[in-house]
Amino acid sequence: MKSLRLIASRLVWAIFTILFVMTLNFVIFRVLPGDPARGGLRDPRLTREAIEAIRVRFGLEKPVINCVQSLNPWEPGPCAVNPFDTQFFIYLRNLAQGELGISYHTNRPVAEMMSQMIWNTILLIGLGQILAIILGMGLGILAAWKARTRLDFGALLFSLLAWSLPTFWLGIILLFWGSNQLGLPIGGRLTPGVDFPNTAAMLKDLGRHLVLPTLTYTIVFLGEYMLIMRSTLIDVLSEDFILTAKAKGLHTFQILKDHALRNAMLPMVTLIAINLGFTVAGAIQIESVFSWPGLGGAVFDAVGQRDYPMLQGAFLLLAVTVILANLAADLVYSWLDPRVRTD
Amino acid sequence: MTTPTTSAPLLAVRDLSIDFITPDRPPAHAVSRVSFTLQPGEAMGLVGESGCGKTTLSLALLRLLPPQGRIVNGSVQFNGRELLALAEPEMADIRWRHMAMIFQGAMNALNPVVTVGSQIGEAIHRHYPFMSPPEVAARVAELLDMVGILGARADQYPHQYSGGMRQRAMIAMALACSPEIVIADEPTTALDVMIQAQILDLLDNLRRHLGLAVIFVTHDLGVVAELCDKVLVMYGGVTAEYADVDTIYNSPRHPYTQELLKAFPDLSKPQAALNSIPGYPPRPDALPTGCRFHPRCPLVFDRCRTDQPALLSVSPVWSSQQSSGYAGTANSKRSGEVRPTHLASCHLVENDK
């Protein structure tokens, strides 16, 4: 019962956070100087039809919300209007219908463009994160077990260095090295213009494109996971129940596996969740460097092309993804921890 | 309470010294030349305020000292086997199978994310690897039953137990491999008085029933009076006094023991003011010169401040035998008396002679 209530409260919280992000997104794009909604109308790339579509879509002649005609410049408006007939509500309704506007650059719906990109991003992040977590935890376990030895010190220095590497720069260096020395592709997801005879050939090509971005991802995040695992495990290994396990005559390996790791996993899950924001930051940089057709790369392109609808859509989708992943981590945590699970 | 002193000791600890090493500082002497013996089925109280080296000594018996701890002198013989000479894997085989420990604070000594049953079961599996899982489960249920916990609760986690139940589970765990010796380190701290009495009763019954030798580590002389055959009083890492329980209560010779007894509320005289000894025991890295108790001793005189008193036999029966610290009951064989030695480290004892 307690766990059901917990799940429900997490769910409500996640929905609330998503609503907050949507509002923030609205305010950013309507208040800050530059006002892309209006400013976009003057974008020479847009056709007359597109401009009209934007007007209708944003409801630009309507008040922003009750009592506010315009936020930038500030202009109060009538309060006694139908709240469903304001810019803010129109914005929410559009979002609910999955409508994120038309890209200035491609003149295609943003939602449609992103529906492909999100899977590419998930593939890249997922692969990199899994590798980084496994390797980082392994190194962290080793460093914690052998705390204060030379091995531990070396692992610590490596982690601090890895943490200090700007992701995009490591990507550039690996790209430079990999494409020149190893003949790996310089970017993209699949070699363009190639007709793959079968799925295996396509997967092989995909794999070759994935090597460098995944390697970058893994190195950048490995260090942090190692540091976290190391300090968490040292804390757990200092607990009394580890001494009990040792007094029982259990072997070191068994103590690590059955007693220490089970406990250390709990803070790890929390920290992986907190890290998700950085994960997205990593995706933006890596996808930019490797021209990977994902959401992060879209952010990079949109900045360069001043493609505000795309930028807005990508930001929203990235934020919602992180919020949902956080929710998932929360639920995994309450499932892993018997103190929460059983009552 | 007579003790079968004629048999060979189950555990013989001789001149055990433990230092704590910190970089840039001289070693701290946590335990210095402590000796005692334990017969099968015997209960010994290890008494002193906190910080007197009791827990350090107990951990050293199982060779579980923290990395700063060093056993720098002495010997620990279990059934004639020198534990300090064993390789680590051999020592791991001894742990829990022959010598188990009930740690203080069962809440922290139990793993919060592993069920109580599997924490007991893994100890059985470790030392009896050929037992099948159903046999292990049956044994776990039997053990829980022994300490008054329903077998079905084996699948629960420690947080689902009450404080007293956790301590019972800890006792069941200690008995898992039918060890010969159980060290109970303050087994009842943080429990309320009613539960304390229950746990101590349980331990005492199990001890008699199973023929266990038990070392009760405690600062509570009341516990010792009820449960123990003999007592080792430690102060500042050394043996202050060592004797059978009647001798300790009726004719204590070390002022520290005397003060501890005064501090212990006498149930026959409830009006008597509870007397606690002013001050604190010395830190092992700042031991006083001379007798380690002299700064707090009501009977202090000049010599106490400079000379460290030797551990001497008190009883006139053995006054001829100068003890070098070995407090074996084997002496009694020679004298023909079935009583353990009475030893104390105080200049007053020597002066009496």
Added chain:
Amino acid sequence: MTDQPLLLSGAAFWKSFRRNRIALAGLIMLALALFAAVFAPVIAPYDPAASVEITIDSIYARPSAAHLLGTDDAGKDVLSNFIYGSRVSLTVGIFASFISIVIGGTLGIVAGYLGGRTERVIMRFTDIMLVIPDLPLTVVIVAITKPRLLNIILVIGLIGWTTTARLVRAQTLSIKERKFVLRARSIGAGHFHILRRHIFPLVLPLLVVNSVLIISLAILNESTLSFLGLSDPTVVSWGQMLNYAFERGAMSSRAWWVLVTPGFGIVWLVLGFTLLGHGLEQVLNPRTEWHHLTDHPLMVSLPAFPETHP
């Protein structure tokens, strides 16, 4: 916990700081970087603002005696740009983290000290901000408000305070329950007095360690923004150098010197702050770092074993 000294004296701090190789290495790296930033006009062989005549040979010229680290896509001296670039990183890092620390520190102390509804509101807000990914938010705001140095500092500073607020709140909560604070409250000392005299001094060490880490994050964020094309065009920064090089054919020209040099600068600074922060944490909050599974081969160290032993 309670009888442990709460604050190190200056001398004791310096004594253990000097012994900490990690902290010392970080400090030396930072001192060198600061020197380069302050004396850039003196050290740099060329002025990055001066215009250069562009010829085929001056673009992406290999390192030579005239240009120790070669030239970039505009024929400018990479070494000089590199030296001047440290200024932006340090400026943004220090000012942005200052904003973050002030906001996070204030919110954290207020939430932890006052408790109740104030705390709930502040921490809920912090939780929301913690979940929203920083970099995309920063990119979006800077992209819309135009990338001026001041904007970049403000945006990074206004977004990066969440972890500080959480840490400071936790620390304040534990200090609030200590005896001397309770005593001060019981004799009727005012909130401001207690905060200033009793709580702030004990939060300060944590803030110092945290601010060092926040600076390194701010520097990384600034360089990422610049690399993504959101740099102040009026000043040279390392991320901007990489952006130009990456976008303008340094890869295909194999001009490794333009690609390696600015990144090296970022790593140098960030690593310097990271090492300093890690070392400071070790000094201010020493952990024993041993545990129950630490190898202990010397546990039994008997010089002469008794003859009883076989």
